[in-house]
Amino acid sequence: MEIQRRMVDDILVLRPEGPRLDASGTVAFKERMRVLTDVHEGRVIVDMSDIEFLDSSGLGALVAVMKMLGTGRVLELAGCADPVQRVLALTRMDRVFRIQDVPDAPDGRDAA
Amino acid sequence: MSLAEHRAGARPSTAPNGVAAALLLELAARDDDVSAFLTALPDHSRPHGIAEACLSDAMIVLGEVLNNIVEHAYRGRTDGVIELSLAFDADGISIKTRDEGRPMPRAVFQGASLPDATDEVDDLPEGGFGLFLVHALAQDMTYERLNGANHLQFRLPAA
Numbered sequence: 303m304e305i306q307r308r309m310v311d312d313i314l315v316l317r318p319e320g321p322r323l324d325a326s327g328t329v330a331f332k333e334r335m336r337v338l339t340d341v342h343e344g345r346v347i348v349d350m351s352d353i354e355f356l357d358s359s360g361l362g363a364l365v366a367v368m369k370m371l372g373t374g375r376v377l378e379l380a381g382c383a384d385p386v387q388r389v390l391a392l393t394r395m396d397r398v399f400r401i402q403d404v405p406d407a408p409d410g411r412d413a414a
Numbered sequence: 415m416s417l418a419e420h421r422a423g424a425r426p427s428t429a430p431n432g433v434a435a436a437l438l439l440e441l442a443a444r445d446d447d448v449s450a451f452l453t454a455l456p457d458h459s460r461p462h463g464i465a466e467a468c469l470s471d472a473m474i475v476l477g478e479v480l481n482n483i484v485e486h487a488y489r490g491r492t493d494g495v496i497e498l499s500l501a502f503d504a505d506g507i508s509i510k511t512r513d514e515g516r517p518m519p520r521a522v523f524q525g526a527s528l529p530d531a532t533d534e535v536d537d538l539p540e541g542g543f544g545l546f547l548v549h550a551l552a553q554d555m556t557y558e559r560l561n562g563a564n565h566l567q568f569r570l571p572a573a
Contacts, residue, residue: 321453325481326445355452357477358544365540373535385470392550393528393543 303327305334306349310405314342315380317349323360331360335367346371349404351381356389364399380404435462436501441480443487443494443513448480462502465572471551472500472507472570478544479511479566482522487515487564506572514563 306317316338318331339346348364350356356364368377381404382390390396437458441451452473459469480496488494497512528546529539548555548568555568 322449324445324449324452324477325485326449355473355477357474357481358541358547359481361543362540365538369535369538371535375535385473388470389474389547392547395543398538 303331303334305331305338307338310347313345313347313405314339315347315349315405317351318353320352321354322357323350323353323363324355324357325359328359328363331363332366335363336370339367339370345378346375347378347380347402347405349380350383350386351404353386354383356386358389358393361389361393361395365395368399376400378402436499438497438499440495440497443480443484443496443515444492445481445484448477448484452477452480459500459502459507464502464507468506468570468572472509475548475552475568475570476509478548479509479568481544482518483511483513483515483564487513487518489516491515504572505569507570509568509570511566512563517559518557518564518566520557 304319306319308315308317316335323331348367353360364377364379368375371377376399378400379390380402382401387396387401390399390401439451441447455476456469456473459472464472476498483496484494494513494515499510501508522545529542551570552568553571555566557567558565
């Protein structure tokens with residue numbers, strides 16, 4: 303799947319194109335995310351605005367990405383739709399990731 | 415995806431509330447086909463008047479069930495077919511699946527707890543969430559192995 307990359311100040315924001323983050327796309331997703339996060343030392347936010355649906359495989363892939371970041375770094379998820387929030391809340395993984403709003407562009411415009 | 419919609423009307427003995435409508439569907443047991451199917455299914459289901467939250471939960475459970483069939487029942491095969499029916503009524507959604515893959519281990523359908531929580535990032539589980547989601551949301555789940563086929567049935571309550 304395509305993952306758009308942008309920087310907002312020194313935050314790396316990655317936006318997978320969706321509409322689903324599920325079993326059919328997790329291998330490619332993890333590999334792409336590994337490449338994109340490899341050289342970045344600061345905050346990483348996954349902009350979930352285009353993801354309509356997250357299944358358990360997609361959830362596992364997000365966990366794998368957080369492990370890629372390494373000890374002490376949390377993976378942040380922004381723009382989560384209701385069905386995505388539902389899965390995160392049911393599995394209590396909303397306590398593991400940092401869930402928040404999509405960050406604005408540096409000049410104050412919405413980055414969406 | 416082949417989509418055949420039936421208006422079943424009221425069924426006298428087994429469904430006191432009547433069955434408003436049913437979808438009988440068939441799809442290939444491959445990840446991409448399941449993904450495309452689940453993307454399209456809500457639009458076909460919404461006209462039956464099911465609350466969005468119930469439909470959303472049904473998609474979560476159905477996603478996990480279909481993935482299970484692809485990854486376990488039909489492991490190693492690309493020619494598998496999954497049949498399913500969805501029945502919509504006042505109490506929610508009743509779903510049945512049928513596949514001709516390997517028998518499902520019964521333990522899979524007997525309940526599941528969350529993978530162990532941990533503060534260590536390296537120890538975070540990447541699997542085990544699927545069965546938990548199924549058992550957290552689905553009710554009256556039954557499994558039968560009949561004539562070389564797996565039959566699974568479950569409900570998503572309306573409220």
